[in-house]
Amino acid sequence: MKNLISRKSQFFILLMSFSFLITISCGSDKQEKQKDLQTNSKSEAELAEQENIKITLHANDKMQFDKSEIVVYKNQTVTLELIHTGDMPKSSMGHNFVLxxxxxxxxxxxxxxxxxxDNEYIWKDSTKTLAYTKMLGGGESTEITFEAPEVGEYDFICSFPGHYSNMKGKFIVK
Ligand SMILES: [Cu+2]
Known part of the structure; x- marks a missing residue:
């Protein structure tokens, strides 16, 4: 009888620790994925090791991007979110991201x-345009995902007529 109880409790303890382990590992997996997408407060070495990198770029009614330089690392999958923080319509203050x-x-x-x-000011030629978003009006946002091109320095612009002189920056693949 004694033996039976102790076996039962052993089994119970084993079961408890097993489910505890499962909970822990699932939780950390989720955290890991979320962490992967956060670029703030990370060292360059940490960022470079990620398979995915998320970039958020804002554009406003003053014809400005909030970044003049974007850095990603080779072989990364880039998720780029473009947010038009203004409220002017697409027809007069449209913004996009074109690499x-x-x-x-x-x-x-x-x-x-x-x-x-008709093509939202995109040159539909993959040897000229490496990635692009749709054109946004004020208050809109969009997200694209693409593979980082070869190591090097590229230009990004908003291709809405007249915007490129102000809305441009360097997209650097390290
Ligand atoms: Cu623009």
């Missing part, structure tokens, strides 16, 4: 897309 290939200059690209209103 240019190094084979094309900002001025060449911008001139070319002036005629591409």
């Amino acid at each position: 240019l290939d190094n084979s094309v200059s900002i001025s060449t690209y911008s001139k070319k897309v002036l005629k591409e209103k």
